[in-house]
Amino acid sequence: MSSPPDPDAVLSYDDTLFTPGHRACAGCAPALAMRHLTEATGEHTVISMATGCMEVISSPFPESSWGVSWIHDVFANAAGVASGIEAAYRAFDRTAAEEFTDHDDVNFVVVAGDGATFDIGIRSLSGMMDRGHDILYVCYDNEAYMNTGIQRSSATPLGASTSTSPPGAESLGDDTSKKDMPAIAAAHGCSYVASASIGYPQDFKQKIERALEHDGPKYVQVQAPCMLGWEFDPAEAITVAQLAVETGLQPLFEVVDGELVDVMRIRDRKPVREYLDCQGRFDHLFESGEGEEVIEQLQEFVDDRADELGLDA
Amino acid sequence: MGDRTMLKGDQAVAAGVRSAQPDVVSAYPITPQTGIVETLSKMHADGQLDGEFLKVDSEFNAASSCIGASAAGARVFSATCSQGLKLMSEPLFTAAGMRLPVVMAVANRSLSAPISIWNDHTDAFAERDGGMIQFFAKDVQEAVDTVFVAYRVAEDPTISLPALVNLDGFILTHVKEPVDVPDEAAVSAYLPDREPFATLDPSDPTTMGGVGRPEHWTEARYAIQEAMLRSREVIADATEAFGDQFGREYGLEYDGMLETIGPADADLALVCLGSLSGTVEHVIADHPADVKLVRPRVIRPFPAEQLRDALAGVEAVSVMQKENSPGYQGSLASELKSALYGADTQPAVRSYVLGLAGRDVSHDDVEAVIEETADAADEGHPRRFLAEERWPQLKGDLLEMEVTQA
Numbered sequence A: 001m002s003s004p005p006d007p008d009a010v011l012s013y014d015d016t017l018f019t020p021g022h023r024a025c026a027g028c029a030p031a032l033a034m035r036h037l038t039e040a041t042g043e044h045t046v047i048s049m050a051t052g053c054m055e056v057i058s059s060p061f062p063e064s065s066w067g068v069s070w071i072h073d074v075f076a077n078a079a080g081v082a083s084g085i086e087a088a089y090r091a092f093d094r095t096a097a098e099e100f101t102d103h104d105d106v107n108f109v110v111v112a113g114d115g116a117t118f119d120i121g122i123r124s125l126s127g128m129m130d131r132g133h134d135i136l137y138v139c140y141d142n143e144a145y146m147n148t149g150i151q152r153s154s155a156t157p158l159g160a161s162t163s164t165s166p167p168g169a170e171s172l173g174d175d176t177s178k179k180d181m182p183a184i185a186a187a188h189g190c191s192y193v194a195s196a197s198i199g200y201p202q203d204f205k206q207k208i209e210r211a212l213e214h215d216g217p218k219y220v221q222v223q224a225p226c227m228l229g230w231e232f233d234p235a236e237a238i239t240v241a242q243l244a245v246e247t248g249l250q251p252l253f254e255v256v257d258g259e260l261v262d263v264m265r266i267r268d269r270k271p272v273r274e275y276l277d278c279q280g281r282f283d284h285l286f287e288s289g290e291g292e293e294v295i296e297q298l299q300e301f302v303d304d305r306a307d308e309l310g311l312d313a
Numbered sequence B: 001m002g003d004r005t006m007l008k009g010d011q012a013v014a015a016g017v018r019s020a021q022p023d024v025v026s027a028y029p030i031t032p033q034t035g036i037v038e039t040l041s042k043m044h045a046d047g048q049l050d051g052e053f054l055k056v057d058s059e060f061n062a063a064s065s066c067i068g069a070s071a072a073g074a075r076v077f078s079a080t081c082s083q084g085l086k087l088m089s090e091p092l093f094t095a096a097g098m099r100l101p102v103v104m105a106v107a108n109r110s111l112s113a114p115i116s117i118w119n120d121h122t123d124a125f126a127e128r129d130g131g132m133i134q135f136f137a138k139d140v141q142e143a144v145d146t147v148f149v150a151y152r153v154a155e156d157p158t159i160s161l162p163a164l165v166n167l168d169g170f171i172l173t174h175v176k177e178p179v180d181v182p183d184e185a186a187v188s189a190y191l192p193d194r195e196p197f198a199t200l201d202p203s204d205p206t207t208m209g210g211v212g213r214p215e216h217w218t219e220a221r222y223a224i225q226e227a228m229l230r231s232r233e234v235i236a237d238a239t240e241a242f243g244d245q246f247g248r249e250y251g252l253e254y255d256g257m258l259e260t261i262g263p264a265d266a267d268l269a270l271v272c273l274g275s276l277s278g279t280v281e282h283v284i285a286d287h288p289a290d291v292k293l294v295r296p297r298v299i300r301p302f303p304a305e306q307l308r309d310a311l312a313g314v315e316a317v318s319v320m321q322k323e324n325s326p327g328y329q330g331s332l333a334s335e336l337k338s339a340l341y342g343a344d345t346q347p348a349v350r351s352y353v354l355g356l357a358g359r360d361v362s363h364d365d366v367e368a369v370i371e372e373t374a375d376a377a378d379e380g381h382p383r384r385f386l387a388e389e390r391w392p393q394l395k396g397d398l399l400e401m402e403v404t405q406a
Helices: A029-041 A053-058 A078-095 A114-119 A122-130 A181-187 A201-212 A234-246 A272-277 A280-287 A289-309 B009-020 B034-045 B059-071 B082-097 B122-126 B140-154 B184-190 B217-246 B276-285 B304-311 B331-340 B363-379
Strands: A045-049 A069-072 A107-113 A136-141 A192-197 A218-223 A253-256 A259-263 B004-008 B024-027 B052-055 B076-080 B103-108 B133-136 B163-168 B176-180 B258-261 B268-271 B291-296 B298-300 B316-321 B348-353
Touching: A029 A053, A029 A107, A029 A136, A029 A201, A029 A234, A045 A078, A053 A107, A069 A078, A078 A107, A078 A122, A078 B024, A078 B052, A078 B059, A107 A114, A107 A122, A114 A122, A114 A136, A122 A136, A122 A181, A122 B059, A136 A201, A181 A192, A181 A218, A181 A253, A192 A201, A192 A234, A201 A218, A234 A272, A272 A280, A272 A289, A280 A289, B004 B009, B009 B034, B009 B076, B009 B103, B009 B140, B009 B163, B009 B176, B009 B184, B024 B034, B024 B059, B034 B052, B034 B076, B052 B059, B059 B076, B059 B082, B076 B082, B082 B122, B082 B217, B103 B122, B103 B140, B133 B140, B133 B217, B140 B163, B140 B176, B140 B184, B140 B217, B184 B217, B258 B276, B258 B304, B268 B304, B268 B363, B276 B291, B276 B363, B291 B304, B291 B363, B304 B331, B316 B331, B316 B363, B331 B348, B348 B363
Parallel strands: A045 A069, A045 A107, A107 A136, A136 A218, A192 A218, B024 B052, B024 B076, B076 B103, B103 B163, B133 B163, B268 B291, B268 B316, B316 B348
Antiparallel strands: A192 A253, A253 A259, B004 B176, B133 B298, B258 B291
């Protein structure tokens, strides 16, 4: 089991495969994820991206932030599009189409938000994994449809307020728990599945690099807080992301060939209310007894999973 | 050149596709297209199809993977129909917008509800406005030959659009006809290699499918319009070159856009698409009325100029169509009227909806339409049919069961 990497490590800015000047909000953690991702994949990469925040902020014609080959088609089909790209390169290898880079020299990557992954694009993702394409699927998870103004997705945690799961006289925010996508990916037989956090960028980059060493479908889910949707100070994105890890709500682990091989242990796991309290989307939970019950429920969920994963150091 | 053999339409189309040597085939089975994807699967399993074959989870991802592969620079093929074509619709529109050639066979079938597996053209017309070139084949041989023409047009660097080869479900997919499927060498001589404008090769990074703001979107749409209109010349050249090489000619007099059968100076005309034209051809062959068949081979781009030419001097024309746009009328009829607006001569245009969801269109049905067309010609006043549409095969007794009727 590994120890937590140093979150204050200095990162290199040498690579500019995801260039500054895009339209993301100040304090956008998903945009950071794009930068770290491309630093880890390098230039021999083809990205298929789903519709979402990162597509919209990075590709307004005639500008582009992408220093790697990149295609966006629609919301639901990024994995399907990548499947075709990867298959085409396989075919080129066989028919020896002269000027194309060899299949083995290209990293085929899907990038999609949680809505495009957990919800509308799950069929496309499932098909890609089922067919065994040599593709790394990276989900940047900001736990709602942030691109269109903060509507709930099935990645939205229990109790979170969004514009389609607002708290009210009959509601305590979102009334379902977060879908367990890494488990779904692992159940598909992905050779490598990992969860990561933008609060631990070195860990995230290492996981991307390790994922790319595996053949077949790979899935990495990186939690990347949205300051607008989660309601926190733009300067606090990394702190908020780290709190999710430190409270156990976002455990960082690796599953290789179906086996849990690494969990980032947490020393002195913090209570979940500390994480809930640092953002606006859970404010209503602190205002009523029923809200306190939801906080208790979340704490119980985290405690159970910490036992399962051996999370506590 | 190959030999004539007896083949089912779906097998013949698959054999044609193999001769075109696609890099990536991605398709999902749906009746009555299934035979095409099954035959290609078997060819792949037997090592007779060199490209990659993706056994996808849905038509949605069949279209999506074809788009990805096409963006990578591959020659791609898919096949579908009906609900499957609807499921492909969202990505197919982007294939046009991103100017990615994707060639597909569509085994035309009605759209739900009620669910039906049988033939009509509702599916093709529901995709009319996406920016896909749409061919309609009359018989199995034409369906096979049109696959090659479709590749040549769709992949032409000046066009670069998706293309649908429509063939009537069951009527053509499941019928055995003597057919000549050109072999790989012959097709290679006819069909140049793809020369894509851009690809996703990492050695030359490209951004495809970015956000189009109001400052640019109109131009992207106009570019599709221009390429569609320009494709008329490419279709003409491709059809002529096909005739030169393979000896099978399709409407060269009308730039490959439509065919006419019957007397050039006929007083009456019937307009229809696909296999129905075979029936009409039979009926008019020895019909006493002075009538000709006008059969568009392409509906996008629309053969407006060729229709004006073919119908110049005709007194009355009846459009027999296997589709209807509820709230107005059959799309082929309304588009024909639009094409004739301001033409030198104005025939009466009658609109008929028949053959929906596999209801057979008999010789008698065609005879009846010809009689009414002749009456219309005799009566003059072409404009009185502007909003009129006839559904001659309607069964009144069944309509009485319709719960929502007034």
